[in-house]
Amino acid sequence: MQAEPISRGLRKAAPRPDLYEVSHLSDPWEAMTAELKPPMSHQDAFLEAYRCLLCGGPLTPAPCMLACPAKVDVPSFIGAISVGQPVEAAEIIFDANPLGGTCARVCPTEELCEGSCVLNSTHQRPVDIGRLQRYAIDQAFKEGDLMVPKRPQPNGSRVAVVGAGPAGIAGAFELAKRGYKVTLFDSKPSTGGLVRSAIAPYRQLRDPLDQETARLWELGVEFRLGTTIDKKLRKELESSYDAILLAIGMGDDATTGCEGNELEGVFSSLPFIERIKATDLPNVKNKVAVIGAGNTAMDVAREAVRLGAKEVTVLYRRSAEEMPAFPVEYEEAIEEGVHFAWLTNPVSYEGNGSVRAVRCSKMELGEPDSSGRRRPVPVAGSEFLLEVDTVIEAIGQLPRKDFLADISGVELESGLIKAKTETGETGNPLYFAAGDALNGGATVVEAVKLGKAAAAGIDAKLSELRKVK
Ligand SMILES: Cc1cc2nc3c(=O)[nH]c(=O)nc-3n(C[C@H](O)[C@H](O)[C@H](O)COP(=O)(O)OP(=O)(O)OC[C@H]3O[C@@H](n4cnc5c(N)ncnc54)[C@H](O)[C@@H]3O)c2cc1C
Numbered sequence: 418m419q420a421e422p423i424s425r426g427l428r429k430a431a432p433r434p435d436l437y438e439v440s441h442l443s444d445p446w447e448a449m450t451a452e453l454k455p456p457m458s459h460q461d462a463f464l465e466a467y468r469c470l471l472c473g474g475p476l477t478p479a480p481c482m483l484a485c486p487a488k489v490d491v492p493s494f495i496g497a498i499s500v501g502q503p504v505e506a507a508e509i510i511f512d513a514n515p516l517g518g519t520c521a522r523v524c525p526t527e528e529l530c531e532g533s534c535v536l537n538s539t540h541q542r543p544v545d546i547g548r549l550q551r552y553a554i555d556q557a558f559k560e561g562d563l564m565v566p567k568r569p570q571p572n573g574s575r576v577a578v579v580g581a582g583p584a585g586i587a588g589a590f591e592l593a594k595r596g597y598k599v600t601l602f603d604s605k606p607s608t609g610g611l612v613r614s615a616i617a618p619y620r621q622l623r624d625p626l627d628q629e630t631a632r633l634w635e636l637g638v639e640f641r642l643g644t645t646i647d648k649k650l651r652k653e654l655e656s657s658y659d660a661i662l663l664a665i666g667m668g669d670d671a672t673t674g675c676e677g678n679e680l681e682g683v684f685s686s687l688p689f690i691e692r693i694k695a696t697d698l699p700n701v702k703n704k705v706a707v708i709g710a711g712n713t714a715m716d717v718a719r720e721a722v723r724l725g726a727k728e729v730t731v732l733y734r735r736s737a738e739e740m741p742a743f744p745v746e747y748e749e750a751i752e753e754g755v756h757f758a759w760l761t762n763p764v765s766y767e768g769n770g771s772v773r774a775v776r777c778s779k780m781e782l783g784e785p786d787s788s789g790r791r792r793p794v795p796v797a798g799s800e801f802l803l804e805v806d807t808v809i810e811a812i813g814q815l816p817r818k819d820f821l822a823d824i825s826g827v828e829l830e831s832g833l834i835k836a837k838t839e840t841g842e843t844g845n846p847l848y849f850a851a852g853d854a855l856n857g858g859a860t861v862v863e864a865v866k867l868g869k870a871a872a873a874g875i876d877a878k879l880s881e882l883r884k885v886k
Pocket residue numbers: 523524525579580581582583584585602603604605609610611612615616617620644645646647664665666667686687690712713716817820851852853854858859860861862864
């Protein structure tokens with residue numbers, strides 16, 4: 418995820434009444450799942466909705482709506498809540514974002530809609546848009562209303578969507594709404610991609626992903642879960658579908674390659690989170706080192722705190738200014754007691770069977786590298802040992818190159834799919850792409866945006882083809 422550089426550590430977070438207080442909870446599972454953004458009561462939702470100035474209009478959309486990658490009409494749905502119409506509010510949200518309930522929980526709202534709320538400029542706290550969005554959708558689902566649009570007349574074209582994560586779900590939903598016969602494939606036995614397996618449980622366990630998936634089913638999308646599209650199946654798709662949307666996300670975790678990473682107590686971020694979500698809590702001991710300083714690193718550091726670690730230290734080879742985590746994630750990690758060691762890089766993990774220490778090197782920043790950030794360079798003779806009993810590497814994921822390697826015309830750039838247009842069109846007229854596989858990993862709502870854009874691109878192309886037939 419990209420975040421603006423911040424002049425931190427340094428900006429103190431405004432106190433948030435709803436911020437989760439880790440120290441109160443002693444049961445690790447209760448601690449893991451206590452939600453960062455808990456549900457609102459009717460009364461709270463009503464009062465909060467009244468704080469919204471309902472700014473914007475047909476000619477000047479509200480800043481919160483402009484800041485939302487999925488372009489949810491925030492003032493309209495909040496207006497509906499304020500007049501006691503949560504189902505109508507949910508319909509407005511779902512009209513723009515088929516993962517509206519998920520995004521209400523997992524979106525970095527502080528960086529997006531709430532960050533651009535006009536109340537910020539009047540020194541008031543922004544409207545709690547994320548939790549109002551959650552309220553509307555939870556209420557609608559509680560009333561048993563899936564808010565599925567009417568099935569359109571089939572238009573005769575078939576589209577295969579590979580990957581049932583946010584990008585694939587958004588693409589499949591938009592295409593089905595437009596009358597396409599859509600088949601959604603995923604290797605895993607369930608939908609959701611990283612939302613189901615990797616997003617920290619204090620943001621979202623499962624709800625409302627299952628209901629959101631049921632909406633696709635009701636709209637006529639065919640599911641082929643537990644099906645990995647390999648080279649052979651890909652050929653079959655190419656001959657049976659009019660377009661193929663690649664929404665395959667990223668692959669396994671990248672690793673530091675540090676010597677000693679086979680030691681007991683050294684984890685990689687994705688399996689670490691997957692185990693927590695599967696209630697198979699990893700055995701985290703007292704002193705934890707987290708390697709990396711992106712949003713995933715903040716999540717695993719905060720989860721280690723919840724699992725009972727006494728001292729959690731994030732090691733980052735650059736300085737605070739280059740840290741990729743969103744400011745709010747960093748500030749909340751600090752509030753929960755996480756420590757940060759800047760300009761510090763792991764060299765090896767030491768121990769006999771189990772990890773006992775990280776050998777670290779101090780770093781200094783040299784000339785900018787290809788990312789535009791100053792390259793970290795080891796300081797000679799600066800190595801030292803940091804005593805730990807758990808290490809969690811969280812330095813990002815690798816692209817899934819194998820599957821893509823030989824699709825004629827589909828170009829890759831640093832392992833990511835290279836799109837020719839904003840609709841994710843590739844160099845092969847049959848293939849479009851969306852989500853993390855294109856942008857290298859960002860947020861759920863960005864993946865939704867790209868899935869919707871690809872659906873629009875596929876529709877434009879196949880509509881033209883249908884006209885000339
Ligand atoms: C640890 C972690 C925490 C995160 N936390 C947040 C957060 O709090 N908020 C937020 O907004 N974002 C978060 N993100 C980012 C977010 O989860 C992703 O940006 C988003 O899920 C990307 O969606 P996608 O559909 O592109 O890919 P994915 O979610 O990765 O889905 C891709 C799907 O494609 C399937 N697939 C791949 N290859 C094949 C194949 N050959 N055949 C069949 N199926 C295949 C996979 O099984 C997978 O289900 C987090 C990411 C990580 C790693």
